[in-house]
Amino acid sequence: MYLKLKKCVNEFLGLGTLVRVVTDKPVVALTFDDGPSPDYTPTLLRILEEHGALATFFVVGEKAARYPQLIQEMVSRGHCVGNHSWDHPSFPTLSGLERRRQMKQCAEILPRQDPLLFRPPFGHQTVMSRLDARRMGYEVVTWTAMAGDWQDHSAARLLRNLEEKIRPGNIILLHDALFSTQNSAFLDRTATLQAVQELLETYSDYEFVTVPRLLRMGRPVRVPWYRQGDRAWLDSLKTEDALTGSGSDPAATAAENLAD
Numbered sequence: 001m002y003l004k005l006k007k008c009v010n011e012f013l014g015l016g017t018l019v020r021v022v023t024d025k026p027v028v029a030l031t032f033d034d035g036p037s038p039d040y041t042p043t044l045l046r047i048l049e050e051h052g053a054l055a056t057f058f059v060v061g062e063k064a065a066r067y068p069q070l071i072q073e074m075v076s077r078g079h080c081v082g083n084h085s086w087d088h089p090s091f092p093t094l095s096g097l098e099r100r101r102q103m104k105q106c107a108e109i110l111p112r113q114d115p116l117l118f119r120p121p122f123g124h125q126t127v128m129s130r131l132d133a134r135r136m137g138y139e140v141v142t143w144t145a146m147a148g149d150w151q152d153h154s155a156a157r158l159l160r161n162l163e164e165k166i167r168p169g170n171i172i173l174l175h176d177a178l179f180s181t182q183n184s185a186f187l188d189r190t191a192t193l194q195a196v197q198e199l200l201e202t203y204s205d206y207e208f209v210t211v212p213r214l215l216r217m218g219r220p221v222r223v224p225w226y227r228q229g230d231r232a233w234l235d236s237l238k239t240e241d242a243l244t245g246s247g248s249d250p251a252a253t254a255a256e257n258l259a260d
């Protein structure tokens with residue numbers, strides 16, 4: 001009863017979060033978070049193209065600003081680009097002002113999209129952060145199922161995780177990069193790329209579509225999606241730059257080399 005009431009209030013206020021679409025058609029939306037990555041996104045784009053598949057990329061603004069040609073490449077191939085914040089903080093830990101700034105800063109460097117799509121970093125969301133997204137005109141999209149590819153899993157394991165989840169109308173969470181992780185070994189996306197390739201081959205009877213197209217193919221299922229992260233776990237995460245040093249200032253690095 002309480003859950004039903006919560007669902008009604010949620011729907012009345014337009015605070016639902018999209019998790020899937022009800023349809024009989026064999027369509028699935030693959031979504032890739034935390035990129036773009038110059039190391040992995042180009043290969044992923046090639047794999048998708050080879051299989052006639054389209055996807056939705058929830059990109060981190062800071063990286064999109066660093067690799068604008070990859071964003072261009074996604075758009076020109078017909079993929080959808082959604083907002084995944086400027087630098088991937090857990091939104092419930094921020095003030096409303098900071099949350100809106102995160103979404104705005106990312107939106108400013110992305111091509112204009114219709115509808116506007118937002119995926120909260122880590123899937124963390126409160127009523128207040130959901131209200132912020134609504135205020136800014138975003139459809140919030142999470143997922144039906146995830147591969148679990150932010151951990152060190154083999155392609156076979158990732159495929160097994162998704163086996164039962166390739167069903168009409170589902171939205172699948174994958175990562176073409178990791179913005180933050182507890183272990184630098186997990187940054188390697190080779191297993192994800194291999195799993196995507198095998199998935200597209202195995203489910204060749206399915207059409208892989210963008211989220212906006214999926215929305216037009218059935219009845220959207222929007223649910224109350226509220227979860228907060230564990231503070232200690234969030235504190236234990238390191239960003240990719242801290243782990244790989246790829247974010248270092250090239251001028252400073254050149255100066256260091258000269259000093260050697």
Ligand SMILES: [Zn+2]
Pocket residue numbers: 033034084088121122179
């Ligand atoms: Zn993310």
